Amino acid sequence: MTTKIERTRENLRATAVRLFAQFGYEATSVALIASTAGVSEMTFFRHFPSKESVLIDDPFDPEIGEAIARQPDMLPPFVRAVRGIRAVWSRLPDGAEEDLRTRLRIVASTPALHSALGKNSTATEAVIAEALSSGLISDRTSRVVAGAVLGALNAALLDWSMAEDESLSSAILGALDILEANHG
Amino acid sequence: MTTKIERTRENLRATAVRLFAQFGYEATSVALIASTAGVSEMTFFRHFPSKESVLIDDPFDPEIGEAIARQPDMLPPFVRAVRGIRAVWSRLPDGAEEDLRTRLRIVASTPALHSALGKNSTATEAVIAEALSSGLISDRTSRVVAGAVLGALNAALLDWSMAEDESLSSAILGALDILEANHG
DNA sequence: GGATTTATGTTAGTGACTAACATTTCGTCA
DNA sequence: TGACGAAATGTTAGTCACTAACATAAATCC
Numbered sequence: 001m002t003t004k005i006e007r008t009r010e011n012l013r014a015t016a017v018r019l020f021a022q023f024g025y026e027a028t029s030v031a032l033i034a035s036t037a038g039v040s041e042m043t044f045f046r047h048f049p050s051k052e053s054v055l056i057d058d059p060f061d062p063e064i065g066e067a068i069a070r071q072p073d074m075l076p077p078f079v080r081a082v083r084g085i086r087a088v089w090s091r092l093p094d095g096a097e098e099d100l101r102t103r104l105r106i107v108a109s110t111p112a113l114h115s116a117l118g119k120n121s122t123a124t125e126a127v128i129a130e131a132l133s134s135g136l137i138s139d140r141t142s143r144v145v146a147g148a149v150l151g152a153l154n155a156a157l158l159d160w161s162m163a164e165d166e167s168l169s170s171a172i173l174g175a176l177d178i179l180e181a182n183h184g
Numbered sequence: 185m186t187t188k189i190e191r192t193r194e195n196l197r198a199t200a201v202r203l204f205a206q207f208g209y210e211a212t213s214v215a216l217i218a219s220t221a222g223v224s225e226m227t228f229f230r231h232f233p234s235k236e237s238v239l240i241d242d243p244f245d246p247e248i249g250e251a252i253a254r255q256p257d258m259l260p261p262f263v264r265a266v267r268g269i270r271a272v273w274s275r276l277p278d279g280a281e282e283d284l285r286t287r288l289r290i291v292a293s294t295p296a297l298h299s300a301l302g303k304n305s306t307a308t309e310a311v312i313a314e315a316l317s318s319g320l321i322s323d324r325t326s327r328v329v330a331g332a333v334l335g336a337l338n339a340a341l342l343d344w345s346m347a348e349d350e351s352l353s354s355a356i357l358g359a360l361d362i363l364e365a366n367h368g
Numbered sequence: 369g370g371a372t373t374t375a376t377g378t379t380a381g382t383g384a385c386t387a388a389c390a391t392t393t394c395g396t397c398a
Numbered sequence: 399t400g401a402c403g404a405a406a407t408g409t410t411a412g413t414c415a416c417t418a419a420c421a422t423a424a425a426t427c428c
Contacts, residue, residue, distance in 0.1 A: 004394080004406070029383060040408050045385065111306070118302020122295065125339070143339045144359045151335020155309070155327045175328045188375070188425075213414065224377050229416065 009047040012037050016054045017102060025055075025110040052116040055103045061127045063088045068131035077132045077141060081149045082176045084131065089153075090169045097168045104161030117158075121150045152179050193231045196221050200238045201286060209239075209294040236300040239287045245311045247272045252315035261316045261325060265333045266360045268315065273337075274353045281352045288345030301342075305334045336363050 002010075015037040019028045030051055034041045048054055068084030075083075092100070107113045128146035133139060156175030160166060186194075199221040203212045214235055218225045232238055252268030259267075276284070291297045312330035317323060340359030344350060 008406080030385085031383080041384095042386095042409080043407055046407080049385095051384070114306040115299040115303030118305070119299030121302065121335075122298040140340070140343050140355075140358065141362055143343050144336045144362050147339025148332040148336035148363060151338075152328045152332035154335075155331025156324070159324050159327050171324075174324065178325055178328050179332060192375080214416085215414080225415095226378080226417095227376055230376080233416095235415070 005047075008039065008043065012039065012044055012047055013054055016051075017106070020055070020106050021102065025106055026112060052113065052119075055107055055113065056116050056120045058120050058124060060088055061124050064124065065127040065131040068128060073134055073136065077137055077145045078149070079180055081128055081132060081145055082180045084128075085149060085153060086173060086176050089172045092168060100157075100168065101161050104157055108158045108161050117154055121154060125150050149179060152176070189231075192223065192227070196223070196228055196231055197238055201290070204239070204290045205286065209290055210296060236297060236303075239291055239297065240300050240304045242304050242308060244272055245308050248308065249311040249315040252312060257318055257320065261321050261329045262333070263364055265312055265316060265329055266364045268312075269333060269337060270357060270360050273356045276352060284341075284352065285345050288341055292342045292345050301338055305338060309334050333360075333363060336360070 012033065016028070016033045019033055019036060030044050031041050034044045037044075064085060067087040068080055070087075071080035071083050107117060125143070125146045128149065129139070129142040132142040132145060152175055153172070156171055160168060160171035163171070196217065200212070200217045203217055203220060214228050215225050218228045221228075248269060251271040252264055254271075255264035255267050291301060309327070309330045312333065313323070313326040316326040316329060336359055337356070340355055344352060344355035347355070
């Protein structure tokens with residue numbers, strides 16, 4: 001059974017996304033989201049650390065790290081990172097795709113949120129860099145490769161969100177292929 | 185002769201950076217910066233659009249675009265982007281290097297600012313993507329490559345800021361080489 | 369030196385977010 | 399079923415970044 005806390009959170013999330021889509025992200029205050037959802041403003045912040053986090057949350061960090069760490073050590077770091085991400089992102093839970101597209105469209109159309117995407121990436125970037133690190137390459141190389149791969153992934157996600165009838169996996173795979181080309 | 189507006193701006197900038205280094209970015213309010221600099225809070229925002237912008241400003245966008253556009257069309261987009269950025273970033277005005285390092289160190293040590301780095305990149309990313317676009321590659325490819333290159337550049341800059349005795353150009357060139365490797 | 373810009377100040381406000389404390393709602397067990 | 403302890407929510411008051419409107423001071427031009 002869904003707990004109350006889960007229900008309240010989902011209620012807030014759905015309400016927020018609906019209002020964002022209708023009035024725009026910046027024009028939608030947290031106070032409005034809360035009152036529309038029938039809770040107080042404080043309750044919103046008990047369930048989400050920030051207004052941004054309703055749209056931007058990426059629970060895949062641990063999986064990505066493991067998937068990258070699983071790639072053979074002798075492959076170039078670029079290839080390891082790309083294949084790890086590909087392994088995680090090419091199979092999303094059903095229904096998550098439309099939801100992700102809705103959220104990313106709001107992000108893409110709100111300049112103030114572009115940076116938020118990057119903020120989220122910071123943690124992921126660290127995870128990737130860590131997973132890449134080995135005796136064979138420098139920390140600098142790990143971090144630069146992680147930054148490049150994440151930058152490419154984010155660009156592809158935003159671009160995909162604006163496309164009409166493309167599957168997420170084909171967009172991701174296509175973008176990662178661009179990176180991997182001539183590296184493997 | 186330096187105009188008054190330039191003097192006030194530089195005064196605010198120097199004061200802010202000094203306070204950031206001393207007390208930390210988040211612990212330093214704009215009100216404190218302004219009063220320490222001997223002006224009102226409003227004046228601060230007349231000279232800087234945001235608190236972040238004191239540390240993060242990248243006036244190179246037009247140059248980067250031109251430098252990339254100058255690269256031969258038949259080169260792979262990765263190589264064009266990397267060489268364009270290399271051309272611009274490998275020659276910085278004297279003294280700018282120490283200043284940049286100071287600012288980036290504050291950014292690197294302040295999680296809240298990591299996203300700001302990405303925000304700044306959004307504009308640069310668009311410039312790079314535009315400069316890359318040609319009849320030979322898709323818009324998607326341009327954007328993905330731009331994202332990758334910018335992600336790598338930002339990672340390298342942050343990493344460099346924490347290093348002790350490394351020149352900026354060698355860090356940049358090294359990072360770009362990682363990207364260009366096997367692409368040219 | 370007076371008039372006109374130009375830079376700055378003041379005041380008041382919005383919106384995201386936090387802290388401290390009060391209150392309700394809920395599951396649990398007698 | 400009803401009291402009890404805990405979890406979820408509410409209230410209030412505050413901080414800080416940032417904006418708008420209007421007022422004043424200071425630099426520049428004639």
